[in-house]
Amino acid sequence: MGSKRDVEAERRKQILDAAEQVFARRGFDQARMDDIVAEAGLSKGALYWYYKSKDAIIRALLDRIFAGDLRQAGELAEASGSASDRLRLFVGRVIEEYRRLERLVPVVYEFVALATRPGPVRDTLVGYFRRYREIVTQIIRQGIDAGEFEPCDADAAAVSLISMYEGIALFWFFSSDLVDWDRMAEPPIEIFLAGLRRMGG
Amino acid sequence: MGSKRDVEAERRKQILDAAEQVFARRGFDQARMDDIVAEAGLSKGALYWYYKSKDAIIRALLDRIFAGDLRQAGELAEASGSASDRLRLFVGRVIEEYRRLERLVPVVYEFVALATRPGPVRDTLVGYFRRYREIVTQIIRQGIDAGEFEPCDADAAAVSLISMYEGIALFWFFSSDLVDWDRMAEPPIEIFLAGLRRMGG
Amino acid sequence: MGSKRDVEAERRKQILDAAEQVFARRGFDQARMDDIVAEAGLSKGALYWYYKSKDAIIRALLDRIFAGDLRQAGELAEASGSASDRLRLFVGRVIEEYRRLERLVPVVYEFVALATRPGPVRDTLVGYFRRYREIVTQIIRQGIDAGEFEPCDADAAAVSLISMYEGIALFWFFSSDLVDWDRMAEPPIEIFLAGLRRMGG
Amino acid sequence: MGSKRDVEAERRKQILDAAEQVFARRGFDQARMDDIVAEAGLSKGALYWYYKSKDAIIRALLDRIFAGDLRQAGELAEASGSASDRLRLFVGRVIEEYRRLERLVPVVYEFVALATRPGPVRDTLVGYFRRYREIVTQIIRQGIDAGEFEPCDADAAAVSLISMYEGIALFWFFSSDLVDWDRMAEPPIEIFLAGLRRMGG
DNA sequence: TATGAATGAGTCTTCATTCAT
DNA sequence: CATGAATGAAGACTCATTCAT
Numbered sequence: 001m002g003s004k005r006d007v008e009a010e011r012r013k014q015i016l017d018a019a020e021q022v023f024a025r026r027g028f029d030q031a032r033m034d035d036i037v038a039e040a041g042l043s044k045g046a047l048y049w050y051y052k053s054k055d056a057i058i059r060a061l062l063d064r065i066f067a068g069d070l071r072q073a074g075e076l077a078e079a080s081g082s083a084s085d086r087l088r089l090f091v092g093r094v095i096e097e098y099r100r101l102e103r104l105v106p107v108v109y110e111f112v113a114l115a116t117r118p119g120p121v122r123d124t125l126v127g128y129f130r131r132y133r134e135i136v137t138q139i140i141r142q143g144i145d146a147g148e149f150e151p152c153d154a155d156a157a158a159v160s161l162i163s164m165y166e167g168i169a170l171f172w173f174f175s176s177d178l179v180d181w182d183r184m185a186e187p188p189i190e191i192f193l194a195g196l197r198r199m200g201g
Numbered sequence: 202m203g204s205k206r207d208v209e210a211e212r213r214k215q216i217l218d219a220a221e222q223v224f225a226r227r228g229f230d231q232a233r234m235d236d237i238v239a240e241a242g243l244s245k246g247a248l249y250w251y252y253k254s255k256d257a258i259i260r261a262l263l264d265r266i267f268a269g270d271l272r273q274a275g276e277l278a279e280a281s282g283s284a285s286d287r288l289r290l291f292v293g294r295v296i297e298e299y300r301r302l303e304r305l306v307p308v309v310y311e312f313v314a315l316a317t318r319p320g321p322v323r324d325t326l327v328g329y330f331r332r333y334r335e336i337v338t339q340i341i342r343q344g345i346d347a348g349e350f351e352p353c354d355a356d357a358a359a360v361s362l363i364s365m366y367e368g369i370a371l372f373w374f375f376s377s378d379l380v381d382w383d384r385m386a387e388p389p390i391e392i393f394l395a396g397l398r399r400m401g402g
Numbered sequence: 403m404g405s406k407r408d409v410e411a412e413r414r415k416q417i418l419d420a421a422e423q424v425f426a427r428r429g430f431d432q433a434r435m436d437d438i439v440a441e442a443g444l445s446k447g448a449l450y451w452y453y454k455s456k457d458a459i460i461r462a463l464l465d466r467i468f469a470g471d472l473r474q475a476g477e478l479a480e481a482s483g484s485a486s487d488r489l490r491l492f493v494g495r496v497i498e499e500y501r502r503l504e505r506l507v508p509v510v511y512e513f514v515a516l517a518t519r520p521g522p523v524r525d526t527l528v529g530y531f532r533r534y535r536e537i538v539t540q541i542i543r544q545g546i547d548a549g550e551f552e553p554c555d556a557d558a559a560a561v562s563l564i565s566m567y568e569g570i571a572l573f574w575f576f577s578s579d580l581v582d583w584d585r586m587a588e589p590p591i592e593i594f595l596a597g598l599r600r601m602g603g
Numbered sequence: 604m605g606s607k608r609d610v611e612a613e614r615r616k617q618i619l620d621a622a623e624q625v626f627a628r629r630g631f632d633q634a635r636m637d638d639i640v641a642e643a644g645l646s647k648g649a650l651y652w653y654y655k656s657k658d659a660i661i662r663a664l665l666d667r668i669f670a671g672d673l674r675q676a677g678e679l680a681e682a683s684g685s686a687s688d689r690l691r692l693f694v695g696r697v698i699e700e701y702r703r704l705e706r707l708v709p710v711v712y713e714f715v716a717l718a719t720r721p722g723p724v725r726d727t728l729v730g731y732f733r734r735y736r737e738i739v740t741q742i743i744r745q746g747i748d749a750g751e752f753e754p755c756d757a758d759a760a761a762v763s764l765i766s767m768y769e770g771i772a773l774f775w776f777f778s779s780d781l782v783d784w785d786r787m788a789e790p791p792i793e794i795f796l797a798g799l800r801r802m803g804g
Numbered sequence: 805t806a807t808g809a810a811t812g813a814g815t816c817t818t819c820a821t822t823c824a825t
Numbered sequence: 826c827a828t829g830a831a832t833g834a835a836g837a838c839t840c841a842t843t844c845a846t
């Protein structure tokens with residue numbers, strides 16, 4: 001049993017989990033290494049043994065949150081079924097993802113704020129958005145080719161769709177009392193699909 | 202001429218302008234008061250004469266950016282013309298606003314990150330979003346009542362629309378090379394309006 | 403009418419009175435020039451017109467409080483009457499003085515703390531104590547010479563007497579609920595005088 | 604040996620000793636944390652590791668100086684022997700204490716100045732004086748009951764006695780060239796005891 | 805004389821990081 | 826591997842004093 005490896009993995013997870021909590025609570029800059037240490041139940045030395053710096057923790061967290069490879073989502077581009085259904089599926093997965101990351105939203109916006117300026121965080125997020133966009137663009141294009149959707153700027157439409165849910169997530173965060181996912185899941189995609197659909201078709 | 206008032210107003214503007222630059226460049230926490238002082242071309246003492254603390258500057262900036270009362274946008278709800286046209290106008294104004302705030306985007310996301318946690322920043326942003334939402338909901342509802350749009354959850358639709366442009370702004374920020382406002386202005390609203398019209402279809 | 407002089411004198415008194423209040427409230431170091439300015443109802447510029455610095459104000463206050471020349475007290479040394487009566491009179495005046503300075507006690511101890519270290523404050527206080535001591539020593543010596551008191555170290559006795567009331571003032575300040583001047587005025591001097599009379603006994 | 608505890612105790616002593624020196628030299632407000640750091644031979648971080656703030660150091664010093672419980676002095680109230688002898692003993696111990704604290708006198712008056720205003724310093728000193736007073740009052744009362752002293756206000760007498768030595772300490776501090784403890788130890792207490800004594804038996 | 809905005813050196817305190825044990 | 830005391834550069838803020846008006 002690779003117990004050495006296991007301990008290392010365990011410790012790293014412990015630290016990242018703790019950092020997540022603390023960063024969500026205070027933001028990157030206001031978070032103190034001591035907070036993370038306390039939250040993780042480790043010692044300062046132990047923390048620095050596994051991560052060389054605060055920045056290293058932030059980068060590790062960035063990966064853990066945004067480096068998922070969207071493979072599942074990507075498969076949708078090549079799956080069978082109508083483009084509409086595949087977009088519905090896609091949106092369902094995105095929402096699922098959002099729900100999963102719920103308590104991380106503060107950290108996500110912390111990253112967004114950082115990504116505002118050049119650097120590795122920005123690069124990661126740019127890539128993340130590009131991949132999503134490519135997938136959705138491809139599905140919409142297939143819908144147009146198949147005569148399911150009106151001809152249109154598929155890329156602009158893709159950006160619109162992703163943006164809509166991205167924006168709803170932000171909105172939700174500022175009015176969770178008024179907006180809830182159960183209610184906000186269907187209408188947007190249905191309006192959007194209706195807008196894309198070839199009517200006379 | 203009230204030169205005393207003028208000097209005060211001038212200094213405050215000088216400081217807020219400088220703070221905007223510096224905050225955009227470095228983020229709230231990484232920004233140094235000395236940076237602001239240098240950018241403003243004032244002395245430390247002068248800065249503190251007008252704003253008691255870094256936080257006071259941030260709050261003043263929050264007001265300057267988000268406390269605009271959306272009166273113009275609000276008027277659209279009561280204007281004449283089709284709901285579609287009024288929504289188009291609304292979107293046009295929002296985009297105009299985004300363009301105007303372009304260089305402030307980093308600061309805006311800085312605020313969003315802050316708004317993630319309870320406090321005055323959050324309160325301000327929550328109010329800001331609520332007002333937008335009310336206006337758009339009203340217009341859509343009028344469109345439905347007038348038979349222009351298919352019946353639907355007007356509020357959900359409003360959130361969707363605002364979110365879409367909100368999200369596009371974010372998207373744009375991460376791929377200004379791929380997305381530009383000239384191209385992204387029309388398609389989203391047109392798809393959306395078509396969707397509202399055809400929903401039942 | 404020397405109105406110019408009058409204004410100057412008036413302003414200086416205004417400032418010193420204000421400084422007294424503020425120093426009593428906050429101590430020399432914690433007192434802010436702005437506090438004094440506010441208390442005096444003057445402007446910063448005006449204050450600095452009359453006193454060149456904070457230290458100048460402190461020195462002026464030192465004079466105002468301790469530079470009284472004790473002439474009255476000094477006269478007692480040459481007055482007629484028994485030594486006991488003259489000491490009683492002396493003590494009465496000292497107490498009167500203490501009562502008058504009541505609200506200045508904090509400032510007085512501020513000066514005492516300062517006088518702890520070499521400098522003009524120390525010099526002033528040293529002189530102040532010396533003069534008191536000389537006067538009392540002389541009266542006691544006269545009492546011994548006149549056979550009214552038993553022979554003793556007149557200087558040590560004088561220091562004891564002055565110290566006693568000095569100490570009572572301090573004590574009073576820390577237990578004004580328990581000690582009051584009406585009760586503490588007579589007993590000490592009477593015990594002391596009895597002691598001087600009976601020493602040999 | 605608990606070397607961990609030892610190091611902590613050692614460091615705290617180091618810091619308090621250094622603070623004592625610096626505060627004596629400059630006063631609380633004029634003392635710089637860097638002075639204390641330098642005097643203690645520590646780093647700034649180390650100092651703040653053990654004491655959270657300048658104020659915390661001052662409070663710790665307050666305790667170290669005034670929180671001694673006077674147990675020894677208290678025992679005198681219940682010891683055997685004449686009241687006079689026990690008061691002589693008491694005074695001897697007080698003088699001993701003063702000699703011990705000699706170099707701390709500036710700090711003591713720094714505290715007195717602070718105690719002038721409400722707060723923990725004042726509370727501590729008030730308690731300190733109260734305990735002294737209770738002990739001496741009790742002894743004098745016993746002397747009166749035993750017929751050794753004339754009937755009198757025992758409490759006022761106690762305050763007088765303590766005040767006298769308190770005052771002498773102050774006096775001494777301003778004229779150490781003229782007053783020395785060897786000469787000032789006996790006369791005051793003897794005059795005082797003579798004053799209290801029942802002459803006619 | 806009087807005003808009060810402006811100056812900037814100086815202070816306390818914080819906290820990421822290191823390293824002897 | 827782990828500990829936690831120690832480091833010290835850096836930063837927000839203060840405030841006595843000045844000076845243009």
